[in-house]
Structures are given as structure tokens and as C-alpha cells.
Amino acid sequence: MPATPPLARPSPPLAPGAAPLLALADQCVQCGLCLPHCPTYQLDRSEAESPRGRIAYVRALASGQMAPGPVGDTHLDHCLGCRRCEAACPAGVRYGELLQSARALQATRRPPPARIRAALALLARPRLLAVLVALQRPLAWALPRRWRAGLPPPPRREAGRAAVPAPDGSPVVALFAGCIARPHEAGSRDALSRLLAAAGIASVVPSGQGCCGAAAAHAGDAAGAAKLARANRQALAGHDRVLCLASGCHDTLASSLAGLGRVEDPLVLLDQAGDRLKFRPAPRRVALHLPCTQRSVVRSEAALRRLLARVPGLDLVELPDTGCCGAAGLHQLAEPDRADALRAPLLQALADSGATELLSANIGCRLHLATGTTMVVRHPLDFLAEQLA
Ligand code: SF4
Numbered sequence: 603m604p605a606t607p608p609l610a611r612p613s614p615p616l617a618p619g620a621a622p623l624l625a626l627a628d629q630c631v632q633c634g635l636c637l638p639h640c641p642t643y644q645l646d647r648s649e650a651e652s653p654r655g656r657i658a659y660v661r662a663l664a665s666g667q668m669a670p671g672p673v674g675d676t677h678l679d680h681c682l683g684c685r686r687c688e689a690a691c692p693a694g695v696r697y698g699e700l701l702q703s704a705r706a707l708q709a710t711r712r713p714p715p716a717r718i719r720a721a722l723a724l725l726a727r728p729r730l731l732a733v734l735v736a737l738q739r740p741l742a743w744a745l746p747r748r749w750r751a752g753l754p755p756p757p758r759r760e761a762g763r764a765a766v767p768a769p770d771g772s773p774v775v776a777l778f779a780g781c782i783a784r785p786h787e788a789g790s791r792d793a794l795s796r797l798l799a800a801a802g803i804a805s806v807v808p809s810g811q812g813c814c815g816a817a818a819a820h821a822g823d824a825a826g827a828a829k830l831a832r833a834n835r836q837a838l839a840g841h842d843r844v845l846c847l848a849s850g851c852h853d854t855l856a857s858s859l860a861g862l863g864r865v866e867d868p869l870v871l872l873d874q875a876g877d878r879l880k881f882r883p884a885p886r887r888v889a890l891h892l893p894c895t896q897r898s899v900v901r902s903e904a905a906l907r908r909l910l911a912r913v914p915g916l917d918l919v920e921l922p923d924t925g926c927c928g929a930a931g932l933h934q935l936a937e938p939d940r941a942d943a944l945r946a947p948l949l950q951a952l953a954d955s956g957a958t959e960l961l962s963a964n965i966g967c968r969l970h971l972a973t974g975t976t977m978v979v980r981h982p983l984d985f986l987a988e989q990l991a
């Protein structure tokens with residue numbers, strides 16, 4: 603009698619909601635080409651702190667071959683969501699999507715820590731956030747020293763530098779104001795409005811808009827992110843061109859407004875304005891930081907370099923690409939020590955640069971960098987508007 607073939611072992615059942623996640627993870631061919639681009643791998647030199655290690659963990663969880671545990675979860679928590687791995691991946695792994703889905707699944711069994719939930723609640727209420735930021739300067743004396751040291755400097759809005767109208771009949775674009783950027787980038791929106799007016803473009807800041815939802819999505823709060831997306835769709839309906847000043851918000855906002863309007867980086871638009879923008883000389887040394895999201899997602903760094911190159915006499919020092927600055931959404935709040943360790947080489951390069959100010963196009967990076975230096979840290983738009991001829 604012929605031997606009975608051994609029965610194939612049944613595959614473990616998929617965890618609920620895990621099939622799409624498994625499909626995303628299965629795109630990874632484990633080549634490891636992303637590893638040198640990953641800031642957390644550079645920091646820890648550990649496979650578990652690499653994109654490939656995280657994808658393997660997510661695949662094992664999604665396929666039911668492994669139970670979730672605090673060690674694997676911590677490595678997932680450490681991911682900055684910078685998507686440098688995605689930009690480097692030859693297999694086209696959609697790592698950003700994978701991370702958000704993995705964290706959403708993670709949040710169903712392990713909610714984010716209380717301070718992250720509190721921060722998300724505040725980001726979803728930009729009016730309250732703006733009031734608190736306005737109170738920061740007058741009430742600084744009442745704050746514990748540790749809190750004071752951890753807060754970014756309050757925003758400056760220079761007198762006499764308000765937005766200006768563009769000529770009648772100009773095309774109109776909407777400006778996205780966001781959450782923490784609402785108070786901290788008010789001056790940058792005015793600066794952008796002046797630059798746009800000089801380029802013959804009018805701008806408006808529609809009311810009712812709020813946080814883009816990137817921080818919520820990164821923290822696994824898919825429902826919170828969807829609610830914010832709906833509010834922005836409503837507020838920005840009717841505007842077919844929306845300019846997003848923060849590279850970290852761009853992608854999430856673009857997804858939210860899909861089918862309604864196009865989200866553009868103002869630096870790209872201004873670069874296309876050509877000779878309509880003329881700049882006065884700036885004979886001084888200025889440092890430039892290129893955020894991960896500007897490099898890997900929005901990809902507007904070439905436009906920014908071209909714009910700055912048109913400022914006569916400017917001695918621009920581009921800071922070396924030392925990896926993510928550590929801000930990474932709410933990572934600076936969730937993992938302050940790791941965020942500081944990631945920022946340290948950038949601050950050293952800044953100190954060595956001999957520059958008198960630092961430019962960076964992402965609000966999160968600017969606020970995080972500003973708490974580590976006494977140097978002025980501004981959006982490139984602030985600098986360019988100041989140099990308008
Ligand atoms: S994510 Fe892409 S680059 Fe990284 S190991 Fe997988 S296939 Fe290779």
C-alpha cells in the first residue's frame with residue numbers, strides 16, 4: 603500500500619483586518635537596500651530598527667504567525683515615518699501606507715500613551731491651540747522650567763509685513779493653515795501672500811480648515827484622521843489649487859482633497875514664476891535644512907535651491923543629510939531622548955556652519971530644531987519675502 607503523503611500544515615488564520623497589510627508587506631523582497639537610508643537603523647545598527655525588520659514584524663503579526671509583544675511594538679513605535687526607505691526601495695514597497703495600517707491595527711489593542719492622545723486632541727482644536735500659543739509668552743514665568751525648555755520659541759509676526767493683495771483678475775490659490783502652523787506660520791503665510799502677489803497670483807486662507815491629520819494617522823488614529831480630512835474637504839471645497847507650506851502635511855492633505863483640488867508646494871509655484879520675482883542682495887551666510895518629507899515625498903528641494911540661488915550675494919550652506927532631525931510628527935513628544943539623539947548631528951553641523959540663521963520648510967522640524975539652538979529658524983518663504991526687491 604503506498605505511503606500516505608503527510609498532510610500540509612494549515613496556515614494560521616489571518617488577524618482581523620490584516621489581509622491588506624499582509625499584501626503590502628509581501629511586496630518587500632528583503633533586499634536590504636533601504637537600510638542605509640533609515641535614520642533609526644543608522645542610530646541603533648539593529649535589524650529590528652530597520653524598515654526590513656519592521657516589515658518582517660508586521661508580516662508575522664498580520665499572518666498570525668506571531669503574537670504582538672512589547673519588544674516588536676517598541677521597534678514599530680520608534681519608526682519616524684520619514685519614508686526615506688520608500689524613496690530608496692527598488693521594489694516599490696508602499697511603506698508609509700504599511701506603517702499607518704500597522705499602527706491603526708496596533709491602536710485597536712494598545713491605545714497610544716496619554717500624552718500622545720492629549721496632543722492629538724489639541725491638534726484637532728486649532729483655535730484652542732492658537733490661544734495657548736498666544737499665552738505662551740505672557741505666561742512663560744508660570745511654567746515649570748522643564749516645560750519652558752521643551753517648548754519652541756513663540757512665533758514672531760513682524761509688524762508692517764502683512765499680506766498684500768494681488769492685482770485684480772489674478773488667479774487665486776488657497777493657503778492651507780493647518781493646526782500648530784496656524785499660529786506658528788501666520789507670518790510665513792503673509793510672506794507667501796506677498797511673494798505670490800509679486801508673481802501675479804492672489805491668495806486666500808479659507809476658514810474652517812484644521813489639522814491635516816498626519817499626526818493622528820501616524821499614531822494609528824485612523825478615525826481621527828478621517829474626521830479631520832472630512833473637515834478640510836468641506837473647508838477647502840471650491841478651491842482647485844491649495845498651497846501647503848509644510849512638507850510634512852502635504853501628502854496627507856493631498857489624499858484628503860483627492861478629486862477636489864490639487865495640493866501644491868508653494869516653493870515649486872514660486873520657482874515657476876521666473877523673472878517676475880526679483881530679490882535684493884543678502885550678503886550673509888544662511889544654513890538650509892531639507893526635511894525628510896521635502897526630500898522623499900514632496901520633492902521640492904530643487905525648486906528651493908533654485909529660488910535661493912537667485913538671491914544675490916547669499917552664502918547658502920546646505921546642512922549635510924544626517925537623517926531625520928527627530929521631530930517626526932509626535933515622535934519628539936513620544937520619544938524625546940531618541941528625538942534629541944537624532945537631532946544632535948544636525949545641530950552640530952549648524953553650529954559648525956558659521957551661519958546666522960537656519961531655513962527649513964517643515965513646521966515640525968523647525969519647532970524641534972528651534973528648541974535646540976538660539977539661532978533664528980525660519981521658513982524659506984520668510985527669508986525670500988524679506989529679500990523681495
Ligand atoms: S522595503 Fe524595499 S528596499 Fe527595503 S528590504 Fe524591502 S524591498 Fe528591499
Ligand code: SF4
Pocket residue numbers: 639640641642643652653656680681682683684685686687688697
Ligand atoms: S519610515 Fe524612516 S524611520 Fe521608518 S523604517 Fe522607513 S526610513 Fe526607517
